[in-house]
Amino acid sequence: MKFLHTSDWHLGRQFHNVSLLDDQRAVLNQLIEYLQCNRVDALIVAGDIYDRSVPPTAAIELMDDIVNRVCNELSIPLIMIPGNHDGAKRLGFAAKQMQHSGLHIISNFEQMMQPVVLKSAIAGEVAFYGMPYNDPEVVRHHFGEVVTSHDEAHQYLIEQITSQWDPSQRHVMISHCFVDGAIESDSERPLSIGGSDRVSHQHFVPFDYVALGHLHQPQKKGEEYIRYSGSLMKYSFSEQHHKKGATLVEFDEQGFASATHVPLTAPHSMRIIEGELLDIIEQGKTDPHNHDYLLVRLTDKHAILDPMEKLRQSYPNVLHLEKPGMLVGGDQAMGRARLARGEVDMFRDFFLEAKQEVLTAAQEQAVIDVIQALRPGAQV
């Protein structure tokens, strides 16, 4: 018994105003190729199929194509739950009508209580329970129970499942949540403010495997069999060192046997380059991955005219630029830094770049006069 655990596809996501759909399509094609060559019994998506509750039409078309290839062409059951980015009711339309084709979208609590049961020669019956992403209020409202946190909501829902399950089966849980102590990235949208979104991994211990979604870094938490597969591809520069892919899970007679990382590679990586402008431009000329999506941190200490345009000559997909070399007094990201160079220095840099000439003493005095005329009493 083998199944492939994925999560956080975020189809339709934009990154610094660039559509990632072509990259997503390429990665999903790799996934399909893997499935063609390596037979599995199910494919799981643990939430955040789309990047938002009303996804763009092109993302729906891509998903429709993937569903057809997985469920119809390969006849592999596809089991998914909505995540906090998805609209559960929108995603779950006609879910009951899709089940017989092997497409299982578990988007409400009734469906949560009816596992998808797959039979295998070695591991026997394996029941896949999906817990659709839910705010504590939704659980409180639906069940009339006093739950105030994600942890309590999970505890309650898991008790509903474990109290009714068939103990002769193996049990897989699919959940989209933030397990306490796990490592986050910059690209997950917080589930709630102030830490009340954390869920203890202890609730998941009774299951044979737990396929988690939400956190974008592949990782296990608490037990070998409680795992995040991580996102399909990188969705922030903070993920530059992540190894993205899917998790291949294998069950034997005893249940969980192994979890193996199946790498998936996007056409464009996301990474950070730091250095002086001319060095980076030079390096880009021989960089085989010069089409990656880049954040560039320039360490130059003088002002530069149109640095983005210059960088893009060798790195066409620079998406974000930081200039820490131009700042003093600390943290650029926090907005507390200030420019290290005064107005006259800045103008001198500009003049040199624009005219390819050094500012003369007379010209410099003229600039000082202008600044003082505009701001009487200015220190220049």
Place this chain on the structure above:
Amino acid sequence: MKFLHTSDWHLGRQFHNVSLLDDQRAVLNQLIEYLQCNRVDALIVAGDIYDRSVPPTAAIELMDDIVNRVCNELSIPLIMIPGNHDGAKRLGFAAKQMQHSGLHIISNFEQMMQPVVLKSAIAGEVAFYGMPYNDPEVVRHHFGEVVTSHDEAHQYLIEQITSQWDPSQRHVMISHCFVDGAIESDSERPLSIGGSDRVSHQHFVPFDYVALGHLHQPQKKGEEYIRYSGSLMKYSFSEQHHKKGATLVEFDEQGFASATHVPLTAPHSMRIIEGELLDIIEQGKTDPHNHDYLLVRLTDKHAILDPMEKLRQSYPNVLHLEKPGMLVGGDQAMGRARLARGEVDMFRDFFLEAKQEVLTAAQEQAVIDVIQALRPGAQV
């Protein structure tokens, strides 16, 4: 062989800022009750299932419920096409995965060429072809054919179908279009500007039955078997005299045998009341349908303070007010009319209503002085 032809559900529609969802739910419940008591072989929705391409979640939930009751509980095949209000790709997500459950959403040209074939003892095999709503450009782009109008697009698509169909079968066409010469209402959104949206009924003649959507009034065009079922309920005041419902179609050995109107009644009708304020208020007190959605045309010739509030005491759902009695010079709807009463007359009416006193000559002179001070030279 019997099937029920409906169209233009427009789930999620707002009417003068009032949600019609509860009315729609009530009408659909009547439809379900009809289906429970009167067995049919299929239910058709000829487009405009939703009112817009991204429908509100509540409309999706209602549709999901109806689909479950028709396809799963009653096991009646449900065949639908997107209309010009629907988003075809959004609506058509996972359509292939739904087919086996009896839910057939025909949203692209590949699906159009693969009819839903139902078998009947009397009429033999009946093939239901759905033509998803399409602009001429879509047909031109998809097939690489020179089509410039809806008529040419329909002609081309129907030729595709009839050239390949199985002549031993009966053929039903489902289309969302404006058949030339048919009667429109105020609530259909035009398919195109300038009349190029009209389609000749001649293209449809080869079929045994044509289930049309788009026009909101039930009607036939050209042949007994080329029909609009009309919308599920009234969607504009211009439809106040329409008989809304579904069309029950019966086939015998020869094919089309009969079309019968099955009435459906919304909790609130939409209608227009005309008269003087006090008469209307009085009439409302004994009107058994005083909760209907109303357009009121007041024929009073003097200004009235808060007429809406007064009317709503006996007709709580007055949604729109016109005051033709206050106007001269023609057509209020075209914005060419002007007020029949001058400023001093208007103020006199207001004073009487607000103070329950007649304006004295001195007070009237004061009003005239104010108006002339504000607009020197004004004729009052």
